[in-house]
Every structure is written in C-alpha cells, then in structure tokens.
Amino acid sequence: MGGDRGPAAIVAGLALSAAETPDAHYILHGNSAELGPMLGREPSLAGRVTLRHADRVVTMHDKPSHVMRHGEGTSMWSCIESVKQGEATVAVSCGNTGALMAVSVIRLRRLPGINRPAIASLWPSRNPVGFNVMLDMGADVKAEADDLLQFAMMGASYARNGLKLTRPRVGLLNVGTEEHKGRAELKEAHDRLARASDTGGYEYVGFVEGSDIPSDRVDVIVTDGFTGNVALKTGEGTAKLISDFLKEEFNATPFSRLAAIFALGTLRRLQKRMDPRRANGGVFLGLNGTVVKSHGSADATGVAAALRLAHQLAAAGFQDRLAARVASAVRAGQDDAASATPSDTGTGGGTTE
Amino acid sequence: MGGDRGPAAIVAGLALSAAETPDAHYILHGNSAELGPMLGREPSLAGRVTLRHADRVVTMHDKPSHVMRHGEGTSMWSCIESVKQGEATVAVSCGNTGALMAVSVIRLRRLPGINRPAIASLWPSRNPVGFNVMLDMGADVKAEADDLLQFAMMGASYARNGLKLTRPRVGLLNVGTEEHKGRAELKEAHDRLARASDTGGYEYVGFVEGSDIPSDRVDVIVTDGFTGNVALKTGEGTAKLISDFLKEEFNATPFSRLAAIFALGTLRRLQKRMDPRRANGGVFLGLNGTVVKSHGSADATGVAAALRLAHQLAAAGFQDRLAARVASAVRAGQDDAASATPSDTGTGGGTTE
Numbered sequence: 001m002g003g004d005r006g007p008a009a010i011v012a013g014l015a016l017s018a019a020e021t022p023d024a025h026y027i028l029h030g031n032s033a034e035l036g037p038m039l040g041r042e043p044s045l046a047g048r049v050t051l052r053h054a055d056r057v058v059t060m061h062d063k064p065s066h067v068m069r070h071g072e073g074t075s076m077w078s079c080i081e082s083v084k085q086g087e088a089t090v091a092v093s094c095g096n097t098g099a100l101m102a103v104s105v106i107r108l109r110r111l112p113g114i115n116r117p118a119i120a121s122l123w124p125s126r127n128p129v130g131f132n133v134m135l136d137m138g139a140d141v142k143a144e145a146d147d148l149l150q151f152a153m154m155g156a157s158y159a160r161n162g163l164k165l166t167r168p169r170v171g172l173l174n175v176g177t178e179e180h181k182g183r184a185e186l187k188e189a190h191d192r193l194a195r196a197s198d199t200g201g202y203e204y205v206g207f208v209e210g211s212d213i214p215s216d217r218v219d220v221i222v223t224d225g226f227t228g229n230v231a232l233k234t235g236e237g238t239a240k241l242i243s244d245f246l247k248e249e250f251n252a253t254p255f256s257r258l259a260a261i262f263a264l265g266t267l268r269r270l271q272k273r274m275d276p277r278r279a280n281g282g283v284f285l286g287l288n289g290t291v292v293k294s295h296g297s298a299d300a301t302g303v304a305a306a307l308r309l310a311h312q313l314a315a316a317g318f319q320d321r322l323a324a325r326v327a328s329a330v331r332a333g334q335d336d337a338a339s340a341t342p343s344d345t346g347t348g349g350g351t352t353e
Numbered sequence: 354m355g356g357d358r359g360p361a362a363i364v365a366g367l368a369l370s371a372a373e374t375p376d377a378h379y380i381l382h383g384n385s386a387e388l389g390p391m392l393g394r395e396p397s398l399a400g401r402v403t404l405r406h407a408d409r410v411v412t413m414h415d416k417p418s419h420v421m422r423h424g425e426g427t428s429m430w431s432c433i434e435s436v437k438q439g440e441a442t443v444a445v446s447c448g449n450t451g452a453l454m455a456v457s458v459i460r461l462r463r464l465p466g467i468n469r470p471a472i473a474s475l476w477p478s479r480n481p482v483g484f485n486v487m488l489d490m491g492a493d494v495k496a497e498a499d500d501l502l503q504f505a506m507m508g509a510s511y512a513r514n515g516l517k518l519t520r521p522r523v524g525l526l527n528v529g530t531e532e533h534k535g536r537a538e539l540k541e542a543h544d545r546l547a548r549a550s551d552t553g554g555y556e557y558v559g560f561v562e563g564s565d566i567p568s569d570r571v572d573v574i575v576t577d578g579f580t581g582n583v584a585l586k587t588g589e590g591t592a593k594l595i596s597d598f599l600k601e602e603f604n605a606t607p608f609s610r611l612a613a614i615f616a617l618g619t620l621r622r623l624q625k626r627m628d629p630r631r632a633n634g635g636v637f638l639g640l641n642g643t644v645v646k647s648h649g650s651a652d653a654t655g656v657a658a659a660l661r662l663a664h665q666l667a668a669a670g671f672q673d674r675l676a677a678r679v680a681s682a683v684r685a686g687q688d689d690a691a692s693a694t695p696s697d698t699g700t701g702g703g704t705t706e
Binding site for chain 1: 535562564568579582589592593594602609613616619622626
C-alpha cells in the first residue's frame with residue numbers, strides 16, 4: 001500500500017509473476033476495499049491470491065522507530081507477520097525501507113549469533129551471471145569486524161542460492177588493495193574473512209576497491225551500510241547522468257536525431273542490460289525469515305522481478321540454508337576462540353548448504 | 354618521472370600548456386639526461402622551462418612512510434621543495450598519491466588550525482560549470498566533525514577560485530537526507546556547517562546523498578576520505594562499465610555497427626563530456642602551498658588539464674585566499690568557544706576572499 005506507485009503497480013506485478021510461476025501462491029496485505037476490485041479485474045489471479053485486510057498504511061515519511069512501536073494493523077506489519085506465522089515463505093514490500101527493517105527485526109528477530117542484519121543488493125557487473133552481490137546497503141550505518149565476517153557468510157550463501165554460484169568469490173571493500181591501507185576494523189576483518197573461507201564456502205579475494213564493484217574479479221562485496229548505501233546511490237546517480245547526457249547528445253542536432261533512430265535497437269539493448277528493474281530486490285539477511293525489499297518506485301516489471309527473486313529463494317530453501325551456514329560459522333568462531341588456533345578452518349564440512 | 358606513462362607524457366603536456374598560457378613558467382624536476390633531449394625536441398618550450406636535476410624517482414609501489422623518511426633527492430621531493438622555497442607557486446605531479454601527500458605534509462606543513470589536509474576533486478555534474486567539487490577523496494581514511502567543517506571551508510574556497518562560483522552551495526554526504534539518519538559525527542558536523550556558512554562564504558544545503566554527487570543541487574560535497582574514495586572509484590567503475598557495454602552493443606550485429614558510424618559524432622560528444630581528463634587534478638588543501646595531483650595514467654591532454662588548473666589557481670592567488678579563509682574560520686571557532694554563543698556567525702566580514 002505504501003509504495004510510490006500505490007497498489008495498482010503491485011497487482012499488475014502480481015499478474016506478471018503469476019503467469020511465469022504457476023506454483024506460487026500469494027497473500028496480499030492491504031485495504032481490501034481498494035485491492036478487491038483490482039484483483040477482480042485480473043482473471044489470471046483468480047484463485048492464486050489470498051487477500052488479507054489491513055486498515056492502516058506505513059508511509060514513506062513515517063519514522064522507523066515510530067512504526068516499530070505503533071505499526072500493528074498496517075499492511076507492512078501484517079505482511080511480516082505472515083512470514084513469522086509460517087503462512088508465507090518470503091515477504092515482499094515496496095514500502096519504507098527503514099520501517100520495513102525495523103518491523104522485520106522486531107517481529108522475526110535476528111538469527112542466533114547475528115549482531116547486525118544486512119541488506120544485500122544485486123549490482124550490474126561483467127560477471128557471466130550479469131550481477132554481483134553487495135552488502136550491507138544500509139541496514140545500519142556501521143559495522144565491526146564481527147559484522148563484516150557475518151556479512152561475508154550471508155552474502156556468500158545468498159550468491160549460492162540467488163545467483164547459483166557454487167563457490168562465490170568474496171572481497172572486502174577498501175580504499176586501496178594494499179594491505180597497509182584502510183581502517184583498523186577492516187584490517188581485522190581482512191584476516192578473519194581469509195580464515196573463515198572454508199566455513200563460509202567462499203573464496204576470499206582480499207581487499208577490493210570501488211572500481212571493482214561492477215567487475216568480474218569478485219562475486220560478493222562486503223562493506224558497512226553507510227559506505228554501501230553511498231556507493232549504491234553514487235553508481236545509480238552516475239548511470240542516470242550518463243543516460244541523460246546520452247539522450248541530450250542524441251537530441252542535439254537533426255543529424256544526431258537521425259542517428260538515434262538507427263541506434264535505437266542498440267540503445268534499447270544497453271538500457272535493458274543496465275535496467276535497475278531487472279535486479280529489483282534488496283534482501284534482508286540475518287533474520288528468522290526472508291524479506292525482499294523492492295524499490296519504492298517499482299512498476300509492474302520491477303514488482304515482478306522482486307517476486308521472481310522471492311520465489312527463487314523460497315524454492316531453493318534459502319532461509320534454512322542461510323540459518324545452517326550462520327550456525328556453523330558461530331560454532332567455528334567458538335571453536336576458534338576456545339582452541340586459540342586461528343588457522344583452524346576445517347569445520348565447514350558438516351553444513352547443509 | 355614516476356607517472357604511469359613516464360616523462361614523455363609530461364613534456365608533451367607541458368608543450369600543450371605552454372601554448373595556451375604564454376605567461377606561465379615551468380620548473381621541471383627529474384633526470385636531466387632523459388628530460389633534456391625531450392625538451393630540446395619541443396621548440397615551443399624554449400626559454401619556458403627550467404630543468405632541475407633529480408637523481409632518484411618515487412615509484413607507484415613505494416610506501417608513503419618510506420618516502421617521507423628517505424625521499425630526499427627524488428624528483429617528487431624536489432618539486433614540493435620548489436614550492437616551499439617560493440620558486441614555484443603550485444606543484445603538479447602524476448606520481449604516487451600517498452607519497453605525494455606524505456612529502457607535501459612533511460615539507461609544506463599544515464595551515465595553522467588544520468588537523469587533516471584533504472584532496473578535492475572535480476566530478477562531472479549537471480551544474481552550469483559542468484563539475485562539482487568533492488572532498489576528501491582519500492588523503493585520510495576518517496574525519497571528525499571538526500575536519501568536516503574545515504573541508505567545507507576549504508572546498509568552498511576552492512569552488513570560488515577554481516570554478517568561479519561566488520557563493521558555492523555546500524552539502525554533507527550522508528545515507529539519507531532526513532536529519533535523524535546517519536552517524537553521530539555527521540549530526541554534529543551538520544549543525545556546525547550550518548552555523549559557519551557566513552564565515553565560510555557558502556550556502557549550506559544540508560545532507561546530500563550519493564545520487565546528488567553529480568546533481569545541480571550542490572556545488573561542494575563534503576565527506577571523509579574513505580567514503581569519498583569509494584564513491585569516486587564506484588562512479589569511475591560505473592562509467593567504465595556503461596562505456597564498455599555501449600561499445601559491445603554497437604559491435605553486436607552488422608546493423609548496429611552501421612548505426613555506430615551514424616552515431617559516431619554523438620558518441621564522441623558524450624565521451625568528451627564525461628572525459629575524466631578534462632577534470633584532471635585532485636588538489637591538496639590545507640597546506641602552506643598548493644599541490645595538484647594529476648591522474649597517474651594521464652596523457653598529454655590530462656597533464657595539460659592539470660597544468661591549466663594549477664595556472665588558474667596561481668593566477669587567482671588561491672593559496673593566500675584559502676589561508677585567510679581558514680584563519681578567519683579558526684578565529685570564529687575560538688570566538689564561538691569563548692563566548693559560548695553557538696549562533697554567532699557574524700565574524701566573516703573581514704576576510705580577504
């Protein structure tokens with residue numbers, strides 16, 4: 001109910017998703033007086049959607065702390081509640097990110113051993129699958145070495161299940177690839193990520209820089225939520241600037257307008273390749289339940305992409321695999337501390353993932 | 354001597370610069386046996402360049418701390434020394450950034466009241482001048498509220514003298530534009546930047562996000578060196594990715610290759626607009642002397658752009674203006690502390706800038 005384009009975009013996205021995933025069932029939370037007629041106009045959704053009425057709506061301007069205390073009865077709260085009660089496998093929302101994270105944390109609770117949950121996003125890249133995973137994109141404004149290690153574990157698990165990569169390559173974002181640069185917590189995290197690569201089922205490639213985020217050197221980029229959020233928005237802003245300049249230049253002269261007609265197919269392929277809607281869905285990691293956060297301004301295509309991701313993660317049994325991986329990492333950390341042998345990384349054999 | 358393309362690119366850039374700025378004189382530091390013959394082959398440089406021999410070279414792999422202790426006799430050291438001795442008004446180098454900052458700090462010393470010097474860079478933007486200023490881009494990996502205030506003062510001064518903006522708009526980089534978000538030091542800096550806008554001669558626009566970096570909402574973006582460096586490299590990486598994808602798509606089919614021929618002029622104009630060589634030159638701010646750091650891989654065009662910036666800053670009397678502005682900010686800070694009236698910002702009238 002609280003997305004920028006209102007419930008119509010959600011219902012249109014549901015219709016696209018229902019057509020491509022015949023085995024999916026949906027619980028739709030919101031004002032039934034508004035949603036009922038919309039669903040009625042989509043024959044393809046008949047029998048596929050359970051409508052769950054909620055009186056209230058979380059808006060984009062509501063403060064997360066306020067929603068956390070007074071959010072009961074909103075469609076967002078109801079949506080998270082359906083995951084908590086085991087009715088839904090994955091929650092999807094286009095609403096207020098901070099409020100969604102706050103409600104998710106308070107209702108679903110953190111996985112045992114997780115200090116800071118994280119938001120993982122996909123980033124267009126030169127990798128064969130076309131995307132890299134980056135986290136945290138803004139669940140919190142800071143991260144200690146412990147948190148960064150957990151982000152590596154969770155990000156690798158997400159890359160295995162969301163991008164089907166057997167042994168993802170994990171990198172730690174820093175200002176230089178030389179080991180003497182960067183902040184103290186990054187140096188500590190660097191050593192711990194290297195030691196935990198067997199437990200986490202990933203290959204550790206060391207420090208990476210901003211220019212490596214879209215590269216094929218790495219599959220999972222680990223950073224704190226402040227840096228991740230700035231990087232994400234800088235990347236989006238740069239792409240938008242280039243796209244605007246390209247349009248302006250193709251509109252500049254009669255000849256360039258003619259050239260644009262010839263180049264139309266090419267420019268459309270480029271646009272599709274960079275289309276943020278294709279990778280729509282930040283995933284909240286580290287909770288007892290999976291939540292997919294769609295872009296607030298997502299249209300039907302974007303909503304369908306978020307639902308596709310949710311379906312894929314549900315079908316892969318992602319939540320149980322992630323929980324098992326985090327539990328084994330917590331055990332390895334305890335063993336590590338107990339035996340004081342930092343090189344002991346051989347505890348990863350018994351995981352379920 | 355230590356740039357990626359060696360001294361030939363420097364001499365070629367000197368020749369371009371000398372042609373466009375007839376009143377400039379150059380002191381060239383490096384191996385005279387190598388440089389002498391190169392200069393001899395450029396008749397346009399006759400009588401314009403003083404060659405200063407230096408035996409040794411700082412390489413890209415040298416550690417800054419090592420160069421700081423043992424750098425005497427290198428061309429980089431000699432170059433900074435010529436500013437310290439008052440022979441040169443501005444130093445320009447394509448060498449190792451960390452080493453250049455280390456040598457600059459130890460030889461030129463910080464301006465009174467400056468805790469952390471900063472690197473300011475230009476960023477392609479929608480502003481009428483085509484660029485925004487951002488700092489710190491990586492002189493240090495962190496910044497306290499005090500430092501961020503100094504960055505605002507220095508960045509505004511640079512925008513006045515480097516981009517000819519009378520009253521630059523300054524923004525503080527954060528993860529959200531709402532005031533309740535972000536790190537503690539940013540909230541403190543937010544209040545202080547707002548109070549100091551008269552002393553600093555800027556308009557404070559508040560928090561900005563990564564997506565605002567290339568926008569026309571703001572002229573000067575203030576952040577710590579870790580975040581600034583990640584943002585810079587993420588922006589460069591994103592631009593490179595789009596450029597590569599564009600080339601691939603125009604090469605994909607015979608028809609698209611034909612379309613590329615028609616679109617060539619348009620694509621060249623776009624390339625020129627985004628060309629990082631046009632904005633080549635990070636400026637070190639906060640020292641007793643101005644240092645321009647060119648990109649390590651700069652070619653003749655890039656070197657000439659860095660020299661153009663150096664010439665413009667020298668002609669504007671930038672170093673004295675910056676020093677006066679910093680001094681007035683330090684005085685205002687002391688008055689502020691002494692009188693304990695945080696709203697007193699009326700001390701900016703007596704500055705020279």
